[in-house]
Each structure stands twice: as structure tokens, then as C-alpha cells.
Amino acid sequence: MENSLNNYSKERIRIGVLAFYLLQGLCFASWASRIPDIKDYLGVSDTRIWGLILFLIPVGKFAAIPLAGYTVSKFGSRIMVQISIIGYGTALFLIGLSANIYILGASLVLFGIFWNLTDISLNTQGIGIEKLFGRTIMASFHGTWSLAACFGALIGFVMINLHIFQTYHFTAVLIFMLIVWLINRKYLQDDTITESKENIEEVPRGEKEKKFRMPEMVLLQLGLIGLFALIVESAMFDWGGLYFESIVHAPPTLQIGFLVFMVMMTTGRFLTNFAYNRFGKKITIQIAGSFIFAGMFIAGLFPSVIPCSIGFMLVGLGISCIVPTIYSVVGEKSKTKTSIALTILSTISFIGSLIAPLLIGYISHLKDMKYAYMVIGVVGALIVVMTTFTNAMSPEKK
Secondary structure, three states, X not given: OHHHHHHOOHHHHHHHHHHHHHHHHHHHHHHHHOHHHHHHHOOOOOHHHHHHHHHHHHHHHHHHHXXXXXXXXXXXXXXXXXXXXXXXXXXXXXXXXXXXXXXXXXXXXXXXXXXXXXXXXXHHHHHHHHHHHOOOOHHHHHHHHHHHHHHHHHHHHHHHHOOOOHHHHHHHHHHHHHHHHHHHHHHOOOHHHHOOHHHOOOOOHHHOOOOOOOOOHHHHHHHHHHHHHHHHHHHHHHHXXXXXXXXXXXXXXXXXXXXXXXXXXXXXXXXXXXXXXXXXXXXXXXXXXXXXXXXXXXXXXXXXXXXXXXXXHHHHHHXXXXXXXXXXXXXXXXXXXXXXXXXXXXXXXXXXXXXXXXXXXXXXXXXXXXXXXXXXXXXXHHHHHHHHOOOOOXXXXX
């Protein structure tokens, strides 16, 4: 779509893509902020059952991986971003209409499917725009996602305290998403404009007949770091609000765990480029993993409002830079086509999303959720270890 690139400035294109990251973050946070309300409304008290229900989101995400790889490669990220973001908002709307756990379960599978379709198509678009600018801007895209999620968490907090039912809340979010989608869809770019032909790995002539080729080592290494990161994200996104409700026993006006987590996650993402310049990507991820380890143990060992808030803030700051960093490294180092590279990365990473709800639900039922959170803290330490011994990260900058 050559005319699209010529008719709009690079900055306006960037803002248009940022708008879709904003919609994705708002949609996600709208769901996450109302998880305790939905759980109470449906009368689910057993943490194992709730863990199984939440498990349906990563099931949907995992099932969508081959679909995402095929559709983004065939139709391009410009078309798939538009389809997937509307599907994501529609799935949120259906969650709000769920009258029992079976309808909720089906809605969550759809939510997971469109979540992943949006992730892969939108990050393919984002990496392409980063190449268009010729510098690292992926953190700003993910920072916008976090900022929108932060506002979504704040809106959810207000809705809870105003006793506004989730159906009305999610309907308003869908309407807003449709408006922003209509305004900004024209700024999305075809992948052929932003994909660097020199960056695509040529398949050796003798290997063209092979159906399977081993993924690049850089994708396997980054995928494992992503797997650990998604375990932590799932623990905070799906269980953070419940932690303040069931472990901290905070009243509704002080159930701020998810909100303070998102505020620090947002802050961290906008500081990520500064951290890259000051420390380099490798040390930045090592520091991030250390924050996750410390934050989870503070929340687990001192289950009251102030210490847990501090712990959640550390975890938010820590997790903020990991996903945008591994996506940015894919754009810099991978010789595989971007949409395929992200599909491989997602295939490995999303195993973390499958692990987290079952792990937390089982430990919470067997012992207590605070012990589950300390186990997740160990995952932060594993991020430090993996980053230390991998060569996937860019050379450090002095």
C-alpha cells in the first residue's frame, strides 16, 4: 500500500498504530479489573475451579497460534489487526453477558483467541513501524498498551465503587473501541512496506522441500524468557485483584493491587529506553527479574495493604520491560519473517500462560495463595539466570 506511506507522515502512522495498542490495553484491563466481581456474581468459591475457568483464556490463546501465523502471513498484519481488535472487544462484551460458568468459559476461549490474534498481528505491525523509523520504539508501543491498561484498571476501580454492573461497563468499552478503530484503521501499513527483504532468511535450495526446519536459537532463547514472563503476567493479571480480596482482605475502596501494579508497569515501559541506554538490554532484564523476585516475596511474606502494594509495584516495574525487549530483539536479530518469528516466539511463551492458572489455583487450594505468589517469585529469579546465560540479548551499551 505504497500510497498509504506517502500520504501520511511517519509520526501520524505511529500514532495510528499506538491507538490500537491503546485499545488492546483498555480491553484487557476492563476484563482484569472486574475478575473478582465476575467470580462473585457467578458464585465460584473454589480456587481450583476458578483456576480451570481462567485456564480457558490461555487455551484459546494457544489454539490461535497456528491460526495467527497463517492469517497474518496470508492476509497481512494491516487486515488482521482490524479484524482481531474488534473480535477482542466483542469477546469482552460476551463475557459481560455471561450468566453462568459455561457461557463464561466459551467467552473466555474466544477472548483468548482474539487476544493472541491481536498480539501477533499488532506486534508484527509494531516491528514493521520500528524498522520504518530505524530505531527502537517498541517500548513506546507497549508503554501505550500499559498506559491504556492503567486507565482501564482505574475505570474498573471506579465502576466497582459505583456498583455499575460489568455488562454496562463492557458495552461502553466496545463502543469506544469501535469509534477509535474507525478513526485510525487507515494508518495501518501493509507488511510489504515495512518488511526488510534483507532481513528475511533465505531457505537453502536443497532444503525447500523440507516441511520442518529447526527455529533459530535466538527465538528459542527469547521464547523461554517470554514463557517465564507470561507466568508472572498471568499471576498478576488474573489473580492480582483476587489476592487483595482474599489474602489481604482489603475493602473495595482499598483493593488497589491491580491498579498500582499497572501504574508501575506503565511507568516502567516508558523508562525502558532510558534503561537500555544506561545499562543495555541484558542488564535491564536482569534487574527486572530481580524486582519480580523481591516483589512477589514481599507480597507473600507481608500480606497487608501497604507491603503488598509495594510488592505489586516492584513486580509491575520488573515485568514492564521484558515482553517489549524480547519483541525488539526479534526485530533486530531474527532472520525469520517477522510474523512467523512472532508465531514461534508465542508458541513457546504461551506455555507460561497455560501453566500459571493451574499452578496458582492448585497451590492456593492446597496451601494458600501467598505461597503460590512466592513460587512465582522464583520465576523472577529464573529470568535473571536465563538472561545471564543466553546470548540472545543485544550487546550491552556503555
